[in-house]
Amino acid sequence: MQEKKIKVVIVGAGFGGIALAKALRKSPVDVLLIDQHNYHNFQPLMYQVATGGLEPGSIAYPVRRIFRYNKNITFRMGKVREVVPSENLLKTNIGDIPYNYLIIATGSQNNYFNFEPVRDRLLALKSIPEALNMRSFIFQNMEKALANIDNEPLEEIMNIA
Ligand SMILES: Cc1cc2nc3c(=O)[nH]c(=O)nc-3n(C[C@H](O)[C@H](O)[C@H](O)COP(=O)(O)OP(=O)(O)OC[C@H]3O[C@@H](n4cnc5c(N)ncnc54)[C@H](O)[C@@H]3O)c2cc1C
Structure with missing residues (x-):
């Protein structure tokens, strides 16, 4: 009878989660990697997506592809x-998942440093949809500035901090 392997569950396929799963590729354990997205988001290049220098596909890599040759690693x-x-x-939206060892590598959230009242007026940059929102916002303002039909003060729509 085949011995049941230890089950290691890693939550988060960011830099941390992927690095750990890679380190466990040759270990005698079963690894389950779980992420809310099926792609790894390369955050350092998110600025380029937000400013139109790169397409989203260039910074999103399918997680399953990374581990396609590793039999002890499953992605959900x-x-x-x-x-x-x-x-x-673990309680998840795809059901309950048991584990022997659990690693939580879910990254971080934006910190507004007590500027909560203006939170809704700030554009965040932590996910691909947010990068696309920012790109759209910047490009719309550029177009508006170029046409300047309403004679708006340009500084307000052209300045980006
Ligand atoms: C715009 C930007 C630029 C950056 N540039 C650089 C740089 O140039 N150099 C550098 O060293 N660092 C940079 N960083 C920081 C770097 O990207 C982070 O330090 C790194 O991504 C953190 O890795 P992590 O594995 O901890 O978390 P993340 O990479 O954020 O991964 C966390 C993962 O957990 C998943 N997750 C979260 N909650 C759940 C949940 N409840 N269920 C399932 N999955 C969940 C997320 O989907 C995500 O895939 C940058 C960050 C940003 C936002």
């Missing part, structure tokens, strides 16, 4: 909602 797309440590269980 899903969002983790809760961890139940007493039961070694």
Whole structure:
């Protein structure tokens, strides 16, 4: 009878999660990598997407492709909602996932440093949809400035901080 392997679950296919899964490729464990997206987002190049220098596809790489030759690594797309440590269980939108070892590599969130009141008026840059929002906002303002039909003060729409 085949021995049941230890199950390591890694939440997050960012830099941290991918690096750990790669390090475990030759270990005698079963690795389940789970992320809410099925692609790895290369965040350092997000500025280029937001400013039109790169297309989103250039900074999003399919996670399954990274591990296609690694039999002990499985990827699932899903969002983790809760961890139940007493039961070694993850609650996700694709069902419950048991684990022996759990690694949470879910990155970070934006910090508004107490500027919460203006939060809704700021453009974030932590995901590809946000980069595309920013790109659209900048390009629309450029077009507006070029046409300047309403004689708007250009500084307000051209200045980017
Ligand atoms: C615009 C920008 C530019 C940057 N430029 C640089 C740079 O030039 N050099 C540098 O060293 N660093 C840079 N960084 C920082 C670097 O990208 C981060 O430090 C790094 O991505 C952190 O890695 P991580 O694995 O901790 O998290 P992340 O890479 O953020 O990965 C976290 C993963 O967890 C997933 N996740 C989160 N919550 C859940 C959930 N509940 N369920 C399932 N999945 C979930 C996310 O989808 C994501 O894939 C930049 C960051 C940004 C935003």
